[in-house]
Amino acid sequence: MKCSTHLEDSEQVDSLRDCASRQVLDRIGDAWSVLIVTQLRAGPLRFTELARKMDGVTPKMLTQTLRGLERDGLVTRTVHAVVPPRVDYELTPLGRSLEGVVDAITAWADSHIGDVLAARGSYDSKASTAKNRS
Amino acid sequence: MKCSTHLEDSEQVDSLRDCASRQVLDRIGDAWSVLIVTQLRAGPLRFTELARKMDGVTPKMLTQTLRGLERDGLVTRTVHAVVPPRVDYELTPLGRSLEGVVDAITAWADSHIGDVLAARGSYDSKASTAKNRS
DNA sequence: CCGCATCCGATGGGATACTG
DNA sequence: CAGTATCCCATCGGATGCGG
Numbered sequence: 001m002k003c004s005t006h007l008e009d010s011e012q013v014d015s016l017r018d019c020a021s022r023q024v025l026d027r028i029g030d031a032w033s034v035l036i037v038t039q040l041r042a043g044p045l046r047f048t049e050l051a052r053k054m055d056g057v058t059p060k061m062l063t064q065t066l067r068g069l070e071r072d073g074l075v076t077r078t079v080h081a082v083v084p085p086r087v088d089y090e091l092t093p094l095g096r097s098l099e100g101v102v103d104a105i106t107a108w109a110d111s112h113i114g115d116v117l118a119a120r121g122s123y124d125s126k127a128s129t130a131k132n133r134s
Numbered sequence: 135m136k137c138s139t140h141l142e143d144s145e146q147v148d149s150l151r152d153c154a155s156r157q158v159l160d161r162i163g164d165a166w167s168v169l170i171v172t173q174l175r176a177g178p179l180r181f182t183e184l185a186r187k188m189d190g191v192t193p194k195m196l197t198q199t200l201r202g203l204e205r206d207g208l209v210t211r212t213v214h215a216v217v218p219p220r221v222d223y224e225l226t227p228l229g230r231s232l233e234g235v236v237d238a239i240t241a242w243a244d245s246h247i248g249d250v251l252a253a254r255g256s257y258d259s260k261a262s263t264a265k266n267r268s
Numbered sequence: 269c270c271g272c273a274t275c276c277g278a279t280g281g282g283a284t285a286c287t288g
Numbered sequence: 289c290a291g292t293a294t295c296c297c298a299t300c301g302g303a304t305g306c307g308g
Contacts, residue, residue: 020243021168021236023250029163031301034155047270058302063271073253084269085308094249097242102155104238108231109154115228116157119207165281181290192282197291218289219288272307279300287292 027072028098032057032065037095037102040075044090074098161206162235166191166199171229171236174209178224208232 028034032054039045039053051062066089069075074095080086162168166188173179173187185196200223203209208229214220 020247021172021240022165023247024239024243025163025165025168027250029159031156031159034159038155059271060303061301064301071254071257072250073257074250079270085271087270094246094253097246101238101242104235105158106155108235109158112228112231113154113157116161116206116208119228120205123205123207185290193291194283194293195281198281213290219291221290270308273305275302275304277300277302280298282297283295285292285294288290 024101027068027074028101030065032061033069034102034105036062036065036069036089037074037091037098040089040091040095041099044078044088046089047087050089069095158235161202161208162232164199166195167203168236168239170196170199170203170223171208171225171232172240174223174225174229175233178212178222180223181221184223203229 028037035054035057036050039050045053047062047066050066051057051059054062066075066077070077073092076090076092078088078090080088162171169188169191170184173184179187181196181200184200185191185193188196200209200211204211207226210224210226212222212224214222
């Protein structure tokens with residue numbers, strides 16, 4: 001899964017597909033990207049507004065994640081030359097195109113998280129009884 | 135974003151939704167889960183078959199990821215009492231229900247990875263020229 | 269207000285070697 | 289074959305303090 005930048009071998013298309021998925025997951029798979037995209041769907045927000053809406057995020061991570069999203073063309077960063085400084089973050093069209101993916105994840109999560117939690121509990125209880133047996 | 139196991143306050147439903155998304159992303163957001171699910175769509179595979187199909191994965195990570203997927207009820211692990219040992223991994227119905235999400239991610243990745251890469255390149259070149267200017 | 273710089277502990281994950 | 293155990297390093301991310 002080397003993720004070369006260019007492949008002419010058509011047999012490796014499957015690997016390339018996986019590779020693209022991997023890159024996307026590297027972007028949205030982290031803790032905050034999806035949350036930020038979700039928050040920005042309603043419209044642009046400034047730094048502190050985002051921070052307040054996402055309880056638990058540190059300024060460092062917020063900055064870091066926003067820079068990543070900006071670098072990948074998913075959000076724009078607009079600095080207003082006023083005092084006090086004001087910086088707005090907004091979804092780009094590309095970022096907005098991610099909404100379908102976010103919705104798919106959210107929808108699956110909402111409808112199946114119960115099953116996952118149940119399976120997890122069952123698995124853990126079996127594991128603990130097995131351990132007590134030893 | 136405390137992810138309490140139970141919420142009666144309807145105003146926190148949004149947080150719960152985010153929370154469910156987070157938990158799902160914690161599961162499929164890692165490097166290998168999506169790859170494994172993709173490989174298992176065609177049918178059950180044994181450990182070494184999976185390892186061979188996913189170039190670069192270490193036994194440790196493969197085991198770890200498979201255990202996580204099994205714990206969450208997404209795959210089954212079947213041990214055949216034969217020599218040499220044979221263990222088959224297979225998607226559960228719950229795991230198969232993830233295919234829609236995987237497809238959404240893959241589809242978005244395939245159609246937009248070019249844009250992301252272009253944005254990234256543009257961002258990086260601007261950053262480097264800005265640095266050279268100083 | 270919006271960050272960036274630095275330090276530092278926790279964690280993740282690769283390489284390697286070994287077992288039932 | 290199908291893992292487990294150990295070491296070790298890179299990265300992540302929190303805390304703090306400073307700058308524009």
